[in-house]
Amino acid sequence: MSERRPHVVIVGGGFGGLAAAKALRTVPVHVTVIDRSNHHLFQPLLYQVATGVLTPGQIGSPIRNILRSQRNTTVILGNVAGLDVQKKCVFVDGSDRSTVPLPYDFLVLATGVNHSYFGHDEFAQYARGLKTLADAVAIRNKILHAFEQAEAEEDPRRHRDLLTFVLVGAGPTGVETAAAIAVLIRDSLKSEFRRIDLASARIVLLDMAPRVLGSFSERLSTAAKRRLELLGIEVRLGHAVEGIDADGVIVAGERIPSRTVIWTAGVAPSAAGKWLGVPTDRTGRVRVHPDLSVPGHPEVFVIGDTASLDQEGGPLPGVAQVAIQQGRYAARLINRRITGRAAPRAFRYLDRGSLAVVGKGFALLQSGKIQIAGFVAWLAWAAVHLQFLAQSSLRVNVFVQWVWTYITGQRGSRLIVNHRGAQPPETGVGG
Numbered sequence: 226m227s228e229r230r231p232h233v234v235i236v237g238g239g240f241g242g243l244a245a246a247k248a249l250r251t252v253p254v255h256v257t258v259i260d261r262s263n264h265h266l267f268q269p270l271l272y273q274v275a276t277g278v279l280t281p282g283q284i285g286s287p288i289r290n291i292l293r294s295q296r297n298t299t300v301i302l303g304n305v306a307g308l309d310v311q312k313k314c315v316f317v318d319g320s321d322r323s324t325v326p327l328p329y330d331f332l333v334l335a336t337g338v339n340h341s342y343f344g345h346d347e348f349a350q351y352a353r354g355l356k357t358l359a360d361a362v363a364i365r366n367k368i369l370h371a372f373e374q375a376e377a378e379e380d381p382r383r384h385r386d387l388l389t390f391v392l393v394g395a396g397p398t399g400v401e402t403a404a405a406i407a408v409l410i411r412d413s414l415k416s417e418f419r420r421i422d423l424a425s426a427r428i429v430l431l432d433m434a435p436r437v438l439g440s441f442s443e444r445l446s447t448a449a450k451r452r453l454e455l456l457g458i459e460v461r462l463g464h465a466v467e468g469i470d471a472d473g474v475i476v477a478g479e480r481i482p483s484r485t486v487i488w489t490a491g492v493a494p495s496a497a498g499k500w501l502g503v504p505t506d507r508t509g510r511v512r513v514h515p516d517l518s519v520p521g522h523p524e525v526f527v528i529g530d531t532a533s534l535d536q537e538g539g540p541l542p543g544v545a546q547v548a549i550q551q552g553r554y555a556a557r558l559i560n561r562r563i564t565g566r567a568a569p570r571a572f573r574y575l576d577r578g579s580l581a582v583v584g585k586g587f588a589l590l591q592s593g594k595i596q597i598a599g600f601v602a603w604l605a606w607a608a609v610h611l612q613f614l615a616q617s618s619l620r621v622n623v624f625v626q627w628v629w630t631y632i633t634g635q636r637g638s639r640l641i642v643n644h645r646g647a648q649p650p651e652t653g654v655g656g
């Protein structure tokens with residue numbers, strides 16, 4: 226009879242969970258990866274799906290397919306609804322069953338974050354966030370439909386609302402999406418419409434912070450703002466949004482009429498902290514020990530965006546590299562524990578730098594003392610993003626698409642896809 230292998234349950238097949246699963250490939254354990262969606266998603270390129278450069282299939286891969294040659298790993302499509310740390314099991318909701326218990330010896334929670342509307346959940350129906358492929362396709366539908374609606378509209382006064390795109394939040398997602406909409410209009414749509422004046426389209430980027438891309442140095446942030454303005458984007462900083470409704474956005478007492486508002490401002494961690502009943506930080510992220518385990522439960526690890534750990538006096542950022550490095554660390558620690566070896570030293574994040582793209586051929590690179598803005602940074606951005614796509618087929622595919630789009634302005638997918646039948650997408654959040 227074969228010896229029972231320890232069971233490692235990983236909740237979440239995003240950057241952290243997938244890195245942990247891969248690092249357990251040769252370890253004598255049985256691994257179960259549970260995710261509520263069937264695909265691993267490369268979120269940094271979501272904005273390119275939202276603006277039609279890439280198709281959903283170019284940035285997402287089935288988790289089952291990525292892990293197909295990993296014999297010790299099972300993948301389950303299901304939503305984890307809670308867990309019992311005393312009985313050591315998670316409860317999984319499937320498509321036809323709910324609260325199915327799944328026992329574990331080690332648990333890795335890598336459940337990421339959701340949108341946060343900072344207490345204004347009523348904004349959600351008018352301003353969709355960008356977090357999933359469904360979000361990206363809905364936003365793409367909405368942007369493209371606004372142009373179609375304006376072209377069909379005889380009254381030019383209505384063009385103003387239809388051709389005004391407002392992004393709330395000037396972090397990387399807001400900046401990258403705003404710039405990408407500007408390039409979409411300039412490079413791809415300009416020759417295709419007859420009745421509307423595309424030069425009158427307005428893109429407004431809002432943030433309550435005093436500068437864009439606050440995690441970058443002041444010099445790079447200023448360069449990004451200048452670039453956004455060169456692309457014709459109105460950048461309005463220093464004021465919180467007061468209201469969002471079907472007619473647009475209210476900021477600093479002024480209404481900006483718009484039919485397309487995109488929320489790129491805030492995130493809130495998953496429910497992992499509530500499930501565990503352990504201390505969390507102000508935002509709800511689980512406070513983890515330096516070995517990423519949670520207080521009182523050395524067999525439970527929380528990693529990635531939903532974990533909170535300080536290094537050099539400040540919290541680690543919610544970025545893919547933190548999640549990947551933490552996933553690998555948790556796997557190494559589990560390996561050492563079950564093979565009776567000493568635990569590795571406390572987790573330490575190795576910051577390789579940050580990148581953000583601002584339209585065609587322009588990016589920011591900040592790594593230690595190196596600070597570059599422009600084309601060279603854009604080449605670095607492209608190389609790094611290609612390298613981190615989950616599968617080699619996607620790397621080739623995305624590279625070819627980028628070259629084609631760069632040269633011709635033609636995009637991977639500008640289809641308005643309505644999954645609900647023949648009606649046009651909703652004028653609210655988008656279908």
Ligand SMILES: Cc1cc2nc3c(=O)[nH]c(=O)nc-3n(C[C@H](O)[C@H](O)[C@H](O)COP(=O)(O)OP(=O)(O)OC[C@H]3O[C@@H](n4cnc5c(N)ncnc54)[C@H](O)[C@@H]3O)c2cc1C
Pocket residue numbers: 236237238239240241242259260261262264265266268269270271272303304305306335336337338355356397398495528529530531543544545546548580
């Ligand atoms: C639009 C956008 C752009 C970004 N750009 C960058 C960038 O340029 N560079 C960078 O470093 N980072 C970027 N990030 C952040 C980066 O994507 C995250 O830091 C990273 O994904 C965190 O990894 P994670 O494993 O913690 O969570 P995720 O990668 O979000 O994975 C969480 C997984 O858990 C699953 N899940 C959640 N709850 C449950 C549940 N209850 N049951 C089952 N499964 C569940 C989800 O389906 C998901 O697959 C961006 C994020 C977004 C949204």
